[in-house]
Amino acid sequence: xxxxxxxxxxxxxxxxxxxxxxxxxxxxxxxxxxxxxxxxxxxxxxxxxxxxxxxxxxxxxxxxxxxxxxxxxxxxxxxxxxxx
Amino acid sequence: xxxxxxxxxxxxxxxxxxxxxxxxxxxxxxxxxxxxxxxxxxxxxxxxxxxxxxxxxxxxxxxxxxxxxxxxxxxxxxxxxxxxxxxxxxxxxxxxxxxxxxxxxxxxxxxxxxxxxxxxxxxxxxxxxxxxxxxxxxxxxxxxxxxxxxxxxxxxxxxxxxxxxxxxxxxxxxxxxxxxxxxxxxxxxxxxxxxxxxxxxxxxxxxxxxxxxxxxxxxxx
Numbered sequence: 001x002x003x004x005x006x007x008x009x010x011x012x013x014x015x016x017x018x019x020x021x022x023x024x025x026x027x028x029x030x031x032x033x034x035x036x037x038x039x040x041x042x043x044x045x046x047x048x049x050x051x052x053x054x055x056x057x058x059x060x061x062x063x064x065x066x067x068x069x070x071x072x073x074x075x076x077x078x079x080x081x082x083x084x
Numbered sequence: 085x086x087x088x089x090x091x092x093x094x095x096x097x098x099x100x101x102x103x104x105x106x107x108x109x110x111x112x113x114x115x116x117x118x119x120x121x122x123x124x125x126x127x128x129x130x131x132x133x134x135x136x137x138x139x140x141x142x143x144x145x146x147x148x149x150x151x152x153x154x155x156x157x158x159x160x161x162x163x164x165x166x167x168x169x170x171x172x173x174x175x176x177x178x179x180x181x182x183x184x185x186x187x188x189x190x191x192x193x194x195x196x197x198x199x200x201x202x203x204x205x206x207x208x209x210x211x212x213x214x215x216x217x218x219x220x221x222x223x224x225x226x227x228x229x230x231x232x233x234x235x236x237x238x239x240x241x242x243x244x245x246x247x248x249x250x251x252x253x254x255x256x257x258x259x260x261x262x263x264x265x266x267x268x269x270x271x272x273x274x275x276x277x278x279x280x281x282x283x284x285x286x287x288x289x290x291x292x293x294x295x296x297x298x299x300x301x302x303x304x305x
Binding site for chain 2: 012015016017019020023068069071073074
């Protein structure tokens with residue numbers, strides 16, 4: 001069995017308003033940061049997972065992302081995978 | 085003859101389950117039974133309410149974890165059989181997460197948790213959830229949510245409009261919901277999800293009775 005470290009990034013789709021991102025952008029500007037054109041908040045999920053090779057693990061992660069980690073009505077996801 | 089019984093689902097973090105049960109039993113004399121989320125036996129209930137609250141602490145997304153409970157897995161057959169399911173607030177979020185209703189509920193536009201009474205237009209009579217003897221077209225119900233902004237894509241909105249699935253619209257949109265949507269039904273009309281709380285408007289002494297006919301309609305065939 002191989003073990004993999006996976007980082008999943010879940011983001012609100014561009015068409016979905018992100019009020020938390022807007023509020024953070026506003027605070028960033030108040031802090032004095034200049035030049036911020038856009039700020040959106042997402043989630044990062046770290047998973048350590050075992051499987052027989054990368055393809056099998058990718059299958060498991062695809063299922064998790066599609067059914068649980070992200071709600072594809074409002075969110076997109078992508079992930080990176082590293083063999084340990 | 086069996087007595088009509090409404091199952092009120094209890095998740096870890098539900099907090100309107102007792103309000104729903106009180107309103108049904110105390111105001112409408114409708115028998116209720118609490119259903120623990122681990123149960124998948126729905127054979128002795130005739131309708132189901134998914135109450136408000138914060139199931140599983142709203143972890144990940146509101147309603148996302150509740151979707152995987154044994155009870156929600158068993159709900160598919162229940163809905164297909166034509167029995168009625170009412171999702172209130174967090175219950176509405178669970179119904180969208182689990183695909184019984186389209187769209188999603190996301191953070192309010194102004195980021196505030198809004199606790200207020202709101203005026204609502206009854207848009208569709210599908211399922212008879214809002215039929216009332218006074219033939220009111222506008223009702224007042226309380227809302228209490230941080231993530232109640234209904235969101236869907238334009239194709240879904242068109243489908244909702246074409247099939248008269250929009251049940252309630254806010255008169256003064258408090259949270260930024262698409263098309264002012266406060267509640268929708270499925271195509272058959274036996275599943276209703278709404279952000280306002282009808283169970284909190286069942287007695288004049290606590291501010292109104294406009295929630296009564298929605299709860300009462302649970303017993304409609």
